[in-house]
Amino acid sequence: MNNLRLLTGLLSVTLLGGGMRSYSQSVITLEEIFKTAETNSAQLRPSFTxxxxxxxxxxxxxxGRLPDIDLSLSISYIGDGFITKRDFSNYQKAPIPHLGNGLSLNLTQxxxxxxxxxxxxxLAELKSTATRYATDFQRDNIRFRLTGFYLDIYKYTNLYRVMESNISAAKKVLEEMKARYEQGTALQNDITRYELLVSNLELQLVRINNTLDILNSNxxxxxxxxxxxxxVPDSTILVRSLPMQGEHWWQQEAMANSPSLSLARSSVNISRKAEDIIRSERLPKIGLQAGWTIDGPILVEVPPINRNLSYWYIGIGVSYNISSLYKSNKSLAKSRAATQRATEExxxxxxxxxxxxxxxxxHYxxxxxxxxxxxxxxxxxxRNYQTxxxxxxxxMALITDMLDAVNAKxxxxxQLVNAHINIIYYYYKLLFTTGKI
Incomplete structure (x- = not known):
């Protein structure tokens, strides 16, 4: 189902009223909710960003593989200079052309x-992969959280119906008691105790309805x-034929698909790559260099020459940070410790x-x-309740027997509703743990 059809189906679902919950025939499957959350969940959006x-x-x-190109342009005002002996005597003014200009272009590959x-x-690629695994882990967490809400809605919806059925049955018994009381074959105390039972059941019904509202909102x-x-959950979820693979199959799937395990492996690879970067600091750096410069006036002559001097060059540059031989040891030791920690994690x-x-x-x-x-x-x-x-x-039975039978039923x-839901829950829990949800 595409997004438009899904949203149309969602909007057609009956809305909650102010009192008891009504049940609509429109159904939303868990897979459709997953698909909607993929694009609309505010909690998942930061992971994609x-x-x-x-x-x-x-x-x-x-x-970093591309060449570095520097271009500089300068225009300046140059003041007049002066000449003296070394003891600052015999002062003579040295006129200098006042307009200075400079242009240089340097390239390093x-x-x-x-x-x-x-x-x-x-390292950047490994971190990008780790981010993708983190997104998968967050997606799985959100899906499992949605599964919990969805199954709880299903459970409480069924509990709501169970309560309605029991309230209806209890009211029929209550009406029978009142009729027998009129005939003198029942006690007022029996009626009072059963009315208390109905009142408690109705309170539970209200609580279930409120819980459904909270779960639906979540x-x-x-x-x-x-x-x-x-x-409105899909009722067929309870009658699906769930796979019954053995534990060994689930263990293999977890080792291959678990995002948390993939994320832990990425941390080890990232730490090892950080070690390589630190080791590279001990090696020389070689690059091709080229440049062109034009400056004026020429101030190295006395008197200065009011002309531009231009030159260009091309060559090979070699640099070596000698201090890395004794400074990088501590950084490398720290990186090795980080790698060891990542491996242990x-x-x-x-x-x-x-x-x-x-x-x-x-548990499944x-x-x-x-x-x-x-x-x-x-x-x-x-059967006991009917008896x-x-x-x-x-x-032939006391009111306490009736109350016990109602409560047991x-x-x-x-518990039967919960047992149905638990099978689905632990199946999706397996899917979540193995990274297949």
Whole structure:
């Protein structure tokens, strides 16, 4: 779906009213939210700008291979001079042409810099790559955050419906109690306690509705969706056939795709390249030089000659910073320590990702077992509720039994909703940890 169609679909979603939440048939998939966040998220935009900045830095480094050209022009007023003996006696005025002018053009083309220019370019490219990995890491973080909001909206939407269903059932029981009270077969205390139950359920419904509003606002703002959009999750997300690859496959994917691991590797490469730049300071610099100069008047003659002197030159320049032999040692030692630290951080990152993948994979498998258990629990709780309701109608159960059955049924239905969501959550957690979200 292109952006225009997506925005049109978003705007067609039913808006929130002042009371209970209404449910629209318009659906926004998680992938569509990811696509919208890619271009509209304010939290992701600085990362893209940082990439542009890094590209500019790389171009600046490449410009180090180009020649340096200096052009200077000067016009001056020259005052008269004087001549004396060495003891400042025998003063004589020395007239000098007052108009002075100068024009010079110098060109220097680096030929050999000890690898400084090449290393600077490679360092800039490595930093640009690291910035791209940082952007990928930020994108993955935003996507996983959006996934959390999205699944929470799905969970609380289902909880809302569970609460509505239980409130409706509780009100029917309450009406039955009132009818039995009129017949003298129920106590007022039973009615009061059940009214308290309904009141608590309605309060929970209000809290769920408020939580949905907060989650929707968080999701809309983070993804950069139009203001006023109400996100309705795609219900098919729970019935998708999720892949069941083994842990080894997930570990391999993490080692190949994790942005945090790629970022740690880039830090090692950057530190090593910084060492090369420091070493290049110990090598001589060689460059081609050419220039042309015209100056006037000629002041080296006495009396001065009121004419222009022009000359040009071409040659090879060699420079060597002797002090680098004893000054660069400390910088090189610091750079080596930085490389060692980056290498150790890479090892630690590798270990942490491996542990995270294992933990997420175990939780992912556990979520399937939890779903089986919660399905059975919900079934048993519902059966127990039906039994207690029948027995209560026949005056064979107490109001406390009814309240316990209602609470057990409600809790089991809530846990079943959570169990469904946990499977999807831990699947996307695996995708996030492995850099495939």
């Amino acid at each position: 940082a990439q542009t900045e890094s590209a500019c830095t790389t171009n600046i480094a490449r410009a 680096p030929v050999y810099t000890g690898g400084a220019v090449t290393s600077a370019i490679e 999701l809309v703002t983070t993804a950069g969706l139009p203001d006023g959009t109400v996100v 890479l090892t630690a990152t590798h270990e942490n990702i491996s542990l995270s993948v294992r933990a997420d994979y175990i 498998l556990e979520a399937y077992e939890e779903l089986k258990t919660q399905r059975k629990s919900a079934e048993l709780a519902d 207690i309701t029948t027995r209560y109608s026949a005056d 409600l809790d089991a239905e809530k």
